[in-house]
Amino acid sequence: ETGVTQSPTHLIKTRGQQVTLRCSSQSGHNTVSWYQQALGQGPQFIFQYYREEENGRGNFPPRFSGLQFPNYSSELNVNALELDDSALYLCASSYGQGSFYEQYFGPGTRLTVT
Amino acid sequence: KNQVEQSPQSLIILEGKNCTLQCNYTVSPFSNLRWYKQDTGRGPVSLTIMTFSENTKSNGRYTATLDADTKQSSLHITASQLSDSASYICVVSPNQAGTALIFGKGTTLSVSS
Numbered sequence: 001e002t003g004v005t006q007s008p009t010h011l012i013k014t015r016g017q018q019v020t021l022r023c024s025s026q027s028g029h030n031t032v033s034w035y036q037q038a039l040g041q042g043p044q045f046i047f048q049y050y051r052e053e054e055n056g057r058g059n060f061p062p063r064f065s066g067l068q069f070p071n072y073s074s075e076l077n078v079n080a081l082e083l084d085d086s087a088l089y090l091c092a093s094s095y096g097q098g099s100f101y102e103q104y105f106g107p108g109t110r111l112t113v114t
Numbered sequence: 115k116n117q118v119e120q121s122p123q124s125l126i127i128l129e130g131k132n133c134t135l136q137c138n139y140t141v142s143p144f145s146n147l148r149w150y151k152q153d154t155g156r157g158p159v160s161l162t163i164m165t166f167s168e169n170t171k172s173n174g175r176y177t178a179t180l181d182a183d184t185k186q187s188s189l190h191i192t193a194s195q196l197s198d199s200a201s202y203i204c205v206v207s208p209n210q211a212g213t214a215l216i217f218g219k220g221t222t223l224s225v226s227s
Contacts, residue, residue, distance in 0.1 A: 044217070102160060104160075106157050107156050108155070
């Protein structure tokens with residue numbers, strides 16, 4: 001088990017609604033990355049935050065947004081939910097933003113959009 | 115286009131047997147290659163990390179190999195156990211600032227008794 005926690009564990013929302021997912025990073029980590037993992041697929045990079053600033057973004061629309069707080073915890077917000085947003089959302093924390101840093105994943109939040 | 119492809123897509127083996135999972139990538143240049151184990155509905159857990167200059171890395175019964183010339187990696191699991199049943203994901207980290215990790219789709223391994 002890593003020291004990364006996510007909440008909630010499961011969530012069911014209706015199309016068009018908004019959702020906020022939360023992630024607490026491992027102690028000492030200043031970087032958080034968010035991923036979307038559809039069933040049977042590998043994780044897809046959404047964005048990364050380093051010291052409260054967005055540091056990189058994958059191919060996701062602007063309705064996916066995030067925040068990182070001074071304690072380095074993070075939120076992922078998704079507006080105007082679509083059925084295809086149903087997935088496992090993973091966050092991962094690391095000591096730094098470089099590609100050689102180990103990323104430690106949380107257990108994920110399972111989002112179902114109906 | 116940077117891609118990571120894994121084979122086979124799924125695999126069923128008997129407990130105690132060995133198996134080898136394959137990973138081919140087109141990412142260049144790359145910083146490191148990682149293998150993760152992901153139990154169903156859980157986050158991935160790192161097994162090995164190799165830089166481009168390393169050929170092999172072991173973690174208990176897991177041994178990863180890397181051939182940077184042919185852009186291929188493999189994960190060998192020795193004396194499989196029921197708890198090895200999971201998805202194994204190959205991940206390549208490009209050697210470019212601000213570039214995200216590139217994940218394969220994973221190989222689903224089922225170990226039966």
